[in-house]
Amino acid sequence: MxxxxxxxxxxxxxxxxxxxxxxxxxxxxxxxxxxxxxxxxxxxxxxxxxxxxxxxxxxxxxxxxxxxxxxxxxxxxxxxxxxxxxxxxxxxxxxxxxxxxxxxxxxxxxxxxxxxxxxxxxxxxxxxxxxxxxxxxxxxxxxxxxxxxxxxxxxxxxxxxxxxxxxxxxxxxxxxxxxxxxxxxxxxxxxxxxxxxxxxxxxPRVQVPDRVLQALCGTALQLGVSPLRASQHALRATRAAAALAGHETATEDDAMQAARLVLAPLATRLPPAPEDEAEPEAPPEPPENAAPEEPPEPPPEATTDAQPEPQALEDRIVEAAVASLPAGLLAALQGQFAASQAGRIGKLSASPRGGRPVGTRAGTPRGGARLNLVETLRAAAPWQALRRRAAAAQGRHQPIHVHADDLRISRLQQRAATATLFVLDASGSSALHRLGEAKGAIQLLLADCYVRRDEVGVIAFRGRKAELLLPPTRSLVRAKRCLAALPGGGGTPLALGLEAALRLASVVQRSGATPVVVLLTDGRANVTRSGENGRAQAETDALQMARQFRTARLTALVVDTSPQPAVAAQRLAAEMGGSYRALPHAGAAALSAAVQALPRPRAG
CATH class of the missing domain: 3.40.50.300 (P-loop containing nucleotide triphosphate hydrolases)
Incomplete structure (x- = not known):
């Protein structure tokens, strides 16, 4: 080894x-x-x-x-x-x-x-x-x-x-x-x-002592490795290490080898640090005129063949596993879920002409569908002997008999494109707070969408209207140009902005793409859906429109542009069934990771 x-x-x-x-x-x-x-x-x-x-x-x-x-x-x-x-x-x-x-x-x-x-x-x-x-x-x-x-x-x-x-x-x-x-x-x-x-x-002759097995299971618990199968794998690896070393009984070194190769790469946390042991208190002084105590009996001598304590063995195996952890592994594990849910791709959907083959179905090649010749012959093959006899009785002789029921059409599946729709609050409150920083964050997110080949669209709402500044496109230059020319000021028609986002998302879905809505706002609406002033009614209209996002099962992210996290934006994200991020506590890189981590809807 x-x-x-x-x-x-x-x-x-x-x-x-x-x-x-x-x-x-x-x-x-x-x-x-x-x-x-x-x-x-x-x-x-x-x-x-x-x-x-x-x-x-x-x-x-x-x-x-x-x-x-x-x-x-x-x-x-x-x-x-x-x-x-x-x-x-x-x-x-x-x-x-x-x-x-x-x-x-x-x-x-x-x-x-x-x-x-x-x-x-x-x-x-x-x-x-x-x-x-x-x-x-x-x-x-x-x-x-x-x-x-x-x-x-x-x-x-x-x-x-x-x-x-x-x-x-x-x-x-x-x-x-x-x-x-x-x-x-x-x-x-x-x-x-x-x-x-x-x-x-x-x-087959290798045995693992119970103390080693207990230490392996304890090591898995301390490292946050929850699946039982991982402990079973560690046991098998211990036996393999012992066999490779020529041992019929697994040793501590064999268990350390297994923990390093099986458990350490699955670690989700470091083992808890041992608490500082309190110093023993000094015994109280005996009172005066007290009778002298008899000296305590000496403890029995330890035998030389005593086995190490299971806890001590577990600690040594844990130390061996932790020592093999590369720097930054645990930090990478914490971000593994977001990386594995990257938003570069849309949902899987059936496609008649292109995509990855996922099987076949019975049918005729029409409407652009492709005939799968191999599967057609496979369906017809078991019936050839019967069909040849029937054809010979009618005076027809041909090597292969294929009927209409044998025809098989290739089932293809491809991932839909993703369209990220940025809905920007350009009202006076947002302009006073973080409109400039919100524009900068969107520009960095736009660059990330360009790398992922996503389409991007931009909607801005302020005053008494919501405006589609940029239909979904892959042009990064056009997106940055329309953001740079966007002024700020006026009321906050949040309900109109959400309504415009719903309409655009519906158009994107009909085109076959997967819409992802990123809403940047402080959540404080003061213009109703009808264009009138009134904070109470405006907030009610905005929440009603937000619930339609949940009904439509749209993927959404609400980025709070307030100086401090606002309850209104958090409530808005909850009603939309989306995620929430506060801009003051999330840089552009964090926002990009948040957009990538948004769950995509699956094909129905």
Whole structure:
């Protein structure tokens, strides 16, 4: 085993070399028990470092074990198994064909660009990892194949990209990160294929003492690792580490290795600091003329074969796990949810002409729909023998008989564009408070929308009207120009601004895009929907319009431009069913992250 990487404050091992050593240790444990550990989550971009790691993986695995690569757009029939179309057409009866996962039984499946894996494929892969078999019942066939395998999910995403699908991530015990590792940091592999072979033979006999198991579970609790599966993975990793070291009974070092590779990457908090122990109080002085006390009996001598206390062992395992945490990991974990919910994309919707294939349906190719020839032949194949006899009786002879009921149309799905609609309060109160800063924040958000290829629209309301300054467009220059020329002053017709935003959002939805409304206001309305003055009625009209946002299920963010967080803006966000941010406490970067983190509606 390689040495443990240095902690965040240590300079003994450079960060890149420590990352490689950590990935090499994870590789060795995975090679010992691929299926028991489920798999390995490898964060690494394409390049020489990842290629070297994969070459070491191939060198450690037995030569007769399959090592298969999962294509990104693989069909379910090829993944799980299905009808063998050429054999079925040749024999005139259904013939089953094993899928890629069944072909990888007893080996390892590599998943490139795992962060882009669809939720459906991730769920199917997770189900196979759980059951170690594949069931196939379709097209008149019923088959079951064993599929005991391990998965290496290669995550090539950046900080702003989507995270690994949760269904797959929860089933991968080991984690390694090579993003900060260079070619100069690569070291020769300390584990050999012979050691892995011997460890596999020893693994069924490895035992884990109860005190070590308790310490692992306590470490998971202290680090905020809640899933029970993570503790089970840590136990399997401890047994693999012991087998690799040649131990039939797991030791403290084996548990530390497992905590560093399994639990530490999942940490959501640091363990609580121990409370300062209070100094013992001095015993009271005996009163005068008191009889002398007999000396206390000495405590029994400790035996040399006593086992360490479970709490002390847990503390040492926790320290080993915390020492392996890279600097800034916990801060990155806190922002992981916002990054995984990035707003670069709209909702998924069906598309007849373009998009990603998600299956087929029965139908005729009309209205731009595409005929799926392979699936059409697959539907017709089981009936060929019967149809040939019927055609021969009528004097017709042809090799393949396809009926109208066999026709299959490709089902395509694509993500709709996102249109971010900025609704700006340009009234006198906002101009007095933060109109200039609100314009600056919008300009920075506009640049972020341009990077995400979102369309942007701008609505401003002041005086007695709401005006569409910029219809949805991708022109960053036009958006900045209309903001720069926007004056401030007058009353606050908040209800009219919300009504204009609802109309524009409806237009965006009819065009197939997903609208996201960002409202910048202090929430203090004083002009009614009819254009008359009156604060009470104006606020009532504004809240009524806000409730229509919730009814329409529109995604909205209210940015409070008041000098201090205002109750009116908070209430407005609650009635809209949207999120709330206060501009004085959120810089442009925070607002950009807030817009990205807004939940997108799903396709119906």
């Amino acid at each position: 390689a040495a443990a990487p240095a902690g965040p404050g240590s300079t003994a091992v450079p960060p890149g070399e420590a990352a490689w050593l950590n990935a090499a240790d994870a590789l060795a444990l995975f090679a010992v028990d691929p299926h028991g550990l489920g798999g390995l989550h490898l964060r690494a971009g394409a390049g020489g470092v990842r290629d070297r790691w994969l070459a070491d993986l191939k060198a450690l695995l037995p030569a007769d074990e399959p090592l298969r690569r999962l294509p990104g757009h693989i069909a379910d029939e090829r993944l799980l198994g299905g009808l063998d179309l050429p054999a079925t057409l040749a024999h005139g009866k259904p013939v089953a064909q094993r899928g890629l996962l069944a072909e990888a039984h007893g080996g390892v499946v590599l998943v490139p660009m795992a962060e882009r894996l669809s939720s459906g494929h991730a769920a199917r892969l997770a189900a196979v990892l759980d059951s170690a078999e594949i069931g196939f019942e379709r097209d008149g066939l019923s088959q079951r194949w064993p599929a005991r395998l391990g998965v290496v999910a290669m995550d090539e995403g950046g900080p702003d990209d989507a995270a690994l699908p949760p269904a797959l991530r929860d089933r991968l015990a080991l984690h390694a990160d090579l993003c900060g590792c260079g070619l100069r940091d690569i070291a020769p592999l300390a584990t050999s294929a012979a050691q892995v072979r011997d460890a596999r033979a020893l693994l």
